[in-house]
Amino acid sequence: MRIYDAGKIFTGLAIFIVLICAPFWLSGGKSSSPPEIKIETPAIQKLSERRCIEATAYMKARHMELLDTWRQAVVREGESVYVGSDGKKYRMSLSSTCLHCHSNKDQFCDRCHHFEGVEPACWSCHVVPGELKG
Amino acid sequence: MKSTRRTFLKVAGVSLLGIGAKPLLDALAGGEETKIIQAPEALKAKRWAMVVDMSKFKSDADLKRVIASCHRAHNVPDIGDPKKEVKWIWTEMYEHTFPGQHHAYTPETIKNRLFLVLCNHCDNPPCVRVCPTKATFRRDDGIVVMDMHRCIGCRFCMVACPFGARSFNWKDPRPFIREINPDFPTRTKGVVEKCNFCEERLARGLLPACVEASDGALIFGDLEDPKSEVGKILSSHYTLRRKNELGTKPCVFYII
Numbered sequence: 001m002r003i004y005d006a007g008k009i010f011t012g013l014a015i016f017i018v019l020i021c022a023p024f025w026l027s028g029g030k031s032s033s034p035p036e037i038k039i040e041t042p043a044i045q046k047l048s049e050r051r052c053i054e055a056t057a058y059m060k061a062r063h064m065e066l067l068d069t070w071r072q073a074v075v076r077e078g079e080s081v082y083v084g085s086d087g088k089k090y091r092m093s094l095s096s097t098c099l100h101c102h103s104n105k106d107q108f109c110d111r112c113h114h115f116e117g118v119e120p121a122c123w124s125c126h127v128v129p130g131e132l133k134g
Numbered sequence: 135m136k137s138t139r140r141t142f143l144k145v146a147g148v149s150l151l152g153i154g155a156k157p158l159l160d161a162l163a164g165g166e167e168t169k170i171i172q173a174p175e176a177l178k179a180k181r182w183a184m185v186v187d188m189s190k191f192k193s194d195a196d197l198k199r200v201i202a203s204c205h206r207a208h209n210v211p212d213i214g215d216p217k218k219e220v221k222w223i224w225t226e227m228y229e230h231t232f233p234g235q236h237h238a239y240t241p242e243t244i245k246n247r248l249f250l251v252l253c254n255h256c257d258n259p260p261c262v263r264v265c266p267t268k269a270t271f272r273r274d275d276g277i278v279v280m281d282m283h284r285c286i287g288c289r290f291c292m293v294a295c296p297f298g299a300r301s302f303n304w305k306d307p308r309p310f311i312r313e314i315n316p317d318f319p320t321r322t323k324g325v326v327e328k329c330n331f332c333e334e335r336l337a338r339g340l341l342p343a344c345v346e347a348s349d350g351a352l353i354f355g356d357l358e359d360p361k362s363e364v365g366k367i368l369s370s371h372y373t374l375r376r377k378n379e380l381g382t383k384p385c386v387f388y389i390i
Contacts (some may be wrong), residue, residue, distance in 0.1 A: 054168075073170045075281045078273060080176070080337040083169040092170070095316055125282060125319040127209075 035115040038107040043100055052101075053084045064120075067094065094126050103130065175339030179356035181257075181276040182331055183364050183385040184342075185373065186250050190351035197225055197250055203347035204329070209320045211310035220301040220321075222329040223252040223344055231376060231388075244390065250352075252344075253278065253299040253329035254376060254384030261291035261300065276357070276385060277331045287324040296380050300328045357385060 003009065044050065052059045054066070070092040073079040082090045091097050102108045105128050113120065172178075191197055204210070204223045213219050225248035229236045236245065259278045261270050269284035270291050292300045306323045314320065318334065321327050332342035345352045355364035364387075367373070373387040 069170070071283060074337075075279070075283070076271070077170075078172065078176075078275075078333060078337055079170050080173045081171050083171060085168050091173075093317075095319075121322075124322040127314055127316045127319065129316045 035111040037111055038104055039102070041101060041103045043103060047101075053082070053088070053090050053097075070094075094122060095129060099129055105130070173337060173339065177336045177339055177341070179275050179362075180358035181356060181385070182255065182336075183276070183355065183357035183387065184252075184255075184331075184345070185353040185364055185367050185387045185389060187351050187353065187367075187389045188247075188249060189389060190349070191250065194225075194248060196349075196351065197248060200250065200344045200348050200352065201225070204342075204344045206313065207315060207332070207335075207343040208318055208330075209307075209311050209315055210327075211307035211320075212312065213305075213307075213310050218304045220303060220307060220327065222301075222327070223250065225249060226251050232374060233377070234379075235374075249388070251297065251299075251376070252386065253331075254297055254382070254386045255329075255331055257383035257385060258381060260294040260296070260382060264290040264294040266290065273333070277333050279330050279333055280327065282319070282321060282325055282327070285325040287326065289326060291326055296377050296382065297384075300326050302326050 059066075070082065073082075074092050080092055082092050084090065099105060105123075201223050205212070205221075208222060210222050211220050228240070228244050228247065228249060231249040231251055255276060255278045257276065259270075259272055262272050262278060265271075266288060267284045267286055269281050269286070270278065271281070272278050287302065289302055292302060303321050303323050303325055308314070308320055311320060332340070332344075335342060340346075341354055342352075345354045353363050353367060355362035357364055357368075359365050360369065367389070368387060371389050373389055375384045375387055378384070
């Protein structure tokens with residue numbers, strides 16, 4: 001059996017394989033370090049019990065689902081209060097409730113979102129209290 | 135035991151009942167359920183409506199004050215270009231407010247004055263009918279609201295609305311907002327917007343911003359409650375609705 005242009009084909013294949021594998025070789029087989037998320041803000045430091053509206057594990061994994069339910073309830077059902085599993089009541093508002101404690105959006109929300117490559121469109125309309133200039 | 139058709143059906147029926155009861159029992163047993171509720175201070179009505187008492191607007195400054203209070207509360211941009219303007223509440227001439235009503239003998243004072251107009255929160259809203267994504271919908275209390283998350287900017291609603299109550303965001307509105315109210319979202323390029331009867335304020339027990347700023351010229355209340363302020367005015371005064379003949383059943387009434 002004879003392969004036409006074998007030299008060119010195998011050179012091409014070699015380049016292809018090197019390019020595809022380069023990211024893994026260059027990182028030495030390790031995964032990149034997760035982003036450092038800062039939760040220390042003046043509002044959080046003042047809390048007597050350092051707990052978000054639900055348990056941390058739940059908030060980490062499911063906050064997007066929670067926010068989606070909030071959006072549906074506030075916009076479409078006209079309901080504005082969330083009663084957490086501990087019975088505490090919160091106003092369902094991204095800018096006023098979430099960002100009241102997490103006032104460091106760039107070190108909290110953004111760092112993880114950048115790392116994960118997700119681009120939530122929240123901030124094209126919802127106002128980040130620090131960025132007030134019109 | 136010999137299984138008959140009758141015993142089989144009995145067992146099957148009871149098992150089905152059992153399966154159906156499980157979620158119910160789970161719901162009752164779960165003490166740590168989270169809930170989403172209305173704020174206790176929220177204002178409620180069967181059918182929200184507004185009366186615009188034009189006799190109480192003494193000057194254009196009164197109108198401007200009311201418009202400014204709404205636009206400040208809702209981050210409505212001041213674009214400047216009338217072709218691209220965004221407005222929730224604005225003024226129109228008599229002949230545009232009540233077309234077909236003006237004639238040669240209409241008093242000059244009425245012909246030449248500006249009328250306050252806004253979304254009519256129709257009972258039969260054409261904007262809701264045409265919206266392909268249900269971004270615009272009518273709540274049970276009659277308020278016609280927009281869900282900006284769903285708006286795709288097709289502008290069918292702008293064509294459907296006979297009152298021109300809707301504006302399109304041709305560009306990012308943020309640079310055109312003088313002072314951003316952090317408590318209310320701005321809009322983004324490519325969505326339609328309009329008056330929402332201050333549903334976000336009603337949910338927190340507050341009257342609409344324009345009503346608060348109007349010194350009694352705008353009256354807000356429950357249309358279905360004859361004892362409400364709106365109900366009392368409508369039963370004792372002659373009121374007009376805009377373009378009544380189109381059958382959209384506006385819920386903003388005018389005293390001239």
